Amino acid sequence: MFRDKVELKDFEKMDxxxxxxxxxxxxxxxxxEIGGPHLYVEKMLPNAPTKLDxxxxxxxxxxxxxxxxxxxxxxxxxxxxxxxxxxxPNQKRYVEAFRGQITTWEDFAVFGFLIxxxxxxxxxxxxxxxxxxxxxILPDIIKxxxxxIEFGATKTAELASKSDESKAKIQKAVNYWYIKALDMFxxxxxxxxxxxxxxxxxxxxxxxxxxxxIKEVNPLIEQMxxxxxxxxxxxxxx
Amino acid sequence: MSQAxxxxxxxxxxxxxxxxxxxxxxxxxxxxxxxxIVDKAIRDCKEIxxxxxxxxxxxxxx
Numbered sequence: 001m002f003r004d005k006v007e008l009k010d011f012e013k014m015d016x017x018x019x020x021x022x023x024x025x026x027x028x029x030x031x032x033e034i035g036g037p038h039l040y041v042e043k044m045l046p047n048a049p050t051k052l053d054x055x056x057x058x059x060x061x062x063x064x065x066x067x068x069x070x071x072x073x074x075x076x077x078x079x080x081x082x083x084x085x086x087x088x089p090n091q092k093r094y095v096e097a098f099r100g101q102i103t104t105w106e107d108f109a110v111f112g113f114l115i116x117x118x119x120x121x122x123x124x125x126x127x128x129x130x131x132x133x134x135x136x137i138l139p140d141i142i143k144x145x146x147x148x149i150e151f152g153a154t155k156t157a158e159l160a161s162k163s164d165e166s167k168a169k170i171q172k173a174v175n176y177w178y179i180k181a182l183d184m185f186x187x188x189x190x191x192x193x194x195x196x197x198x199x200x201x202x203x204x205x206x207x208x209x210x211x212x213x214i215k216e217v218n219p220l221i222e223q224m225x226x227x228x229x230x231x232x233x234x235x236x237x238x
Numbered sequence: 239m240s241q242a243x244x245x246x247x248x249x250x251x252x253x254x255x256x257x258x259x260x261x262x263x264x265x266x267x268x269x270x271x272x273x274x275i276v277d278k279a280i281r282d283c284k285e286i287x288x289x290x291x292x293x294x295x296x297x298x299x300x
Contacts, residue, residue, distance in 0.1 A: 012239040041287050051276045055263050058283035062259035065290060069252040076245025083248055087293030 002199050005132045011078050018199050019078070021192070022131055025201060026075040028094045029122065031085045033068040035098030036119075037061040038090055040111070043103045056151060057108070063144040070137045077133070096236060097180035106159060106166075110173040112152020114181045117217065120145045121185075121209055130200035153220065160224045171226055178221075178229045185210035187237045247299040255290060259283055 006014060011022075041061050048054045072082040091099050097115060102108050123142050126134050159170045186193060188207040196202035204212070218228045232238070266279030 008239075037287070038291060041291060045280070045284055045287065051273075051280070052267070052270050054280050055267055055270070055276070055283075058259060058280065058287065059263045061287055062256050062263065062283075065252060065259075066256040069249060069256065072252075073245060073249045076242040076248070077239075079239050079242050081242035081245075083244065083293075083295040086290070086295055 001197075002130060004130060004200075006130050007132050008077055011131075015199075017195065018201075021196055021199060021201055022134075023075065023078065023080045025196065026071055026078075026080065026134075027082055027085070030068050030071040030075065030082045031088070031094045032098060032119065032122070033064050033071060034085055035090070035093045035095065036064045036111075036116075038093075039098060039100065040102040040108055043101065044105070044108050047105075048108070049105055053105075060112075060148055060151075063148070067141050067144070070141065074133050074137065095184055097177075097184055104169070104173070105155075106169045106173040107177070109152050109155035109159060110170065110177045112148045113156045113220075114152070114174070114177045114217065115184070116145055116148040116152060118181050118184045118213070120149060121213055125196075125202040125204065125209065128200075128203065157224045160226055167225070170224075174221060174226055175229045178217075178231075179234045181213070181217075182210060182231055183235055183237045185213070185237070244295070244299045248295060251298045252290075255286060259286055262286075 002018070006018075011019065037060075040057065045054060045057050045061075048057050068086075072085075075082045090101065093099050097118075102111060120142060123138055123145065126138055129135050156170060156174075159166045161167070186206040188205075188210070190206050193202070193206040197205060214231065221228050262279040262282045266276045269275040
């Protein structure tokens, strides 16, 4: 297992596998960060329930754009130009969860609750990682993702307790995004996942991270009076 | 290792974009009961975000 700290000046001397894996993970991270606003800005900025909610949508998008900026800067410094993801159509996103559009407040809430939480998990993979510049940008990004998660969780709980009709809409959103979330961890038998761990870029395998997520999020869903969806139904990556 | 083209320029441009968005939101949030202020902030954010969503990077770094 590789555990040395790598700075930008050391990168070009690193094993080609390390270089490729880092470029790949930065590309996917950047794509996910900007993929979020591309999902919800068009419909939710004008249509959020209150003026304050509209401002929160704008602030959330601003923070995700800033996360993209920071990750893209790291990638650019190692020669990887990630500007193309800024104009990628949604259907071309690396991660399937970002190929679509969010058109309801219920989906926006649950997206924050469940998918931004995946964002937190993915960022936490890099805590202590061997690429030091990546580790250094984490604290502010994770802090802001925690804000998105908290907002999403609060709104999901509110909507779940508002009325039977509202609860049914929120349950439908949870049914949709829960499965997308589990798939975001990738395949449990991924060899690449093991290589990320070998090089100290990530801390856990896909399977380990997914198991921890399920353990964390299932009680939260149940505490809201909602049903945890079948974790295997409709999955693309087991 | 060579830096990718426009790395610094794109970083600086997006930093300004994010600052502008936060400025609009932070100004409007305490005035959420004043429609003129809030509506203008939302319009400004919408305008800024529409440009970001278009992703015309060549235009931004020109």
